[in-house]
Amino acid sequence: MKLLYFAWVRQKIGRSEEELVLPPGVTTVASLVDFLRRRGEGYAAAFAKPELLRCAVNQEHKRFDARVGPDDEVAFFPPVTGG
Amino acid sequence: MSEIRIQREDFDPGAEIAALQTAAGDVGAIASFMGLVRADNRMEAMTLDHYPGFAEREIATHVAEARTRWPLLGVRVVHRVGRLTPGERIVFVGVASSHRGAAFAAAEFLMDYLKTHAPFWKLEERENGSTWVEARESDDQSAKRWR
Numbered sequence: 711m712k713l714l715y716f717a718w719v720r721q722k723i724g725r726s727e728e729e730l731v732l733p734p735g736v737t738t739v740a741s742l743v744d745f746l747r748r749r750g751e752g753y754a755a756a757f758a759k760p761e762l763l764r765c766a767v768n769q770e771h772k773r774f775d776a777r778v779g780p781d782d783e784v785a786f787f788p789p790v791t792g793g
Numbered sequence: 794m795s796e797i798r799i800q801r802e803d804f805d806p807g808a809e810i811a812a813l814q815t816a817a818g819d820v821g822a823i824a825s826f827m828g829l830v831r832a833d834n835r836m837e838a839m840t841l842d843h844y845p846g847f848a849e850r851e852i853a854t855h856v857a858e859a860r861t862r863w864p865l866l867g868v869r870v871v872h873r874v875g876r877l878t879p880g881e882r883i884v885f886v887g888v889a890s891s892h893r894g895a896a897f898a899a900a901e902f903l904m905d906y907l908k909t910h911a912p913f914w915k916l917e918e919r920e921n922g923s924t925w926v927e928a929r930e931s932d933d934q935s936a937k938r939w940r
Contacts, residue, residue, distance in 0.1 A: 717842050717914035718925045769847040785844055791926045793828070793841070793872050793884050793911045 711780055713746075715756070716787035719763065722756035732780040739765050740774040742784065756786070764789055794867040795860070797852050799843055801875040806885055809869050813889040816867030823867075824896035825887040826904050832879035839926075840916040841874040841883075848912040855906045859888075862902070863895035870903065872911065905938070 711730045720726050736742050740760075747757035757763070760774065766785040767776055778784055794816045798804075806827050813823045830839060856868050867889035877883055886903045890896040915926040 714844065716844055717916070720842075766844070766847055769844075769850060785847065787844065788914060788925065789927075790910060790912045791915050792908045793913050 711778065712783045714783065714785040716785065718788060719756045719786050723752045732778075737777060738774070739767065739772060739776050739778055739784065742778055743774065743786075762788060795853070795856050796868070797849050797856060797870045799845070799848055799852075799872050799874055801873065803873070803882055804871045804885055806882070809871060809885050809887050813867045813869060813887050816889045818866040819891050820866050820889045821891045822893040822896040823887060823889045824893065824900040825885065826900050827882060828884040828904075830877045830879050830881050830883050834919065836879065836917050836919055838876055838878045838918045840876045840918070841872075842914040842916065843874045844912060851910075851912045852907070855903065855910075859899045859902055863890060863899045865890050865895065865899055868899070868903070870907070872907065872913070874913065 711732050712727065713730055714727045715723050715725065733745050736745050743757050743760050746753050748754070763786050765772055765774065765776075765787075767778060768783050769785075796812075806825070810823060810825055814820060852870055852872075856870065859865060859868065865888055867887075869885065869887040871885040873883050884907060886900050886907065888896045888899045888903070890899070916923050917926055
């Protein structure tokens with residue numbers, strides 16, 4: 711799975727993207743967030759309030775109950791602010 | 794003809810307008826809008842972050858919507874990303890149609906969308922540090938007029 715982070719999510723985590731072997735039990739965006747927030751301080755800060763975040767799976771806006779699989783590209787970012 | 798570009802480098806507004814003139818069909822009107830970075834509250838620079846691929850697709854959806862609302866012959870959207878300072882060009886929207894009404898309306902519709910919901914994140918730099926911009930209510934009201 712490929713993970714992408716933008717804006718302050720990227721800043722808090724300290725990287726813009728990473729590869730992840732899908733951990734057992736992670737089947738939705740929400741369970742992925744639960745997994746990621748336990749990975750360290752930066753992740754905990756970035757995912758402290760998931761309601762402030764939006765996500766895309768394979769470059770399409772999705773809700774946190776969307777399913778994710780091992781070959782997906784999942785992106786996390788704040789609500790867009792326009793140009 | 795629709796062209797959507799997200800790029801770091803500057804663009805030539807004259808060349809964009811000239812390209813619209815060559816759109817297939819009976820082009821009788823070209824409306825364009827160009828936005829520049831303002832120095833609001835002594836902002837020194839802003840950096841636009843985007844999600845390549847996703848951003849182009851999101852904008853394309855709205856260009857397609859504009860094309861269903863008005864009889865457009867050409868649309869060009871250019872948006873810059875990266876670090877920009879006040880006075881620099883940041884966005885261009887140009888629309889070609891047979892008549893001015895459709896061209897004006899579609900250009901305004903696309904700009905209202907871009908200002909509120911285009912998939913960008915802005916980091917503003919000031920003397921006392923950098924902050925990420927949050928979504929703005931006034932621009933949201935402009936965009937809602939079209940719904």
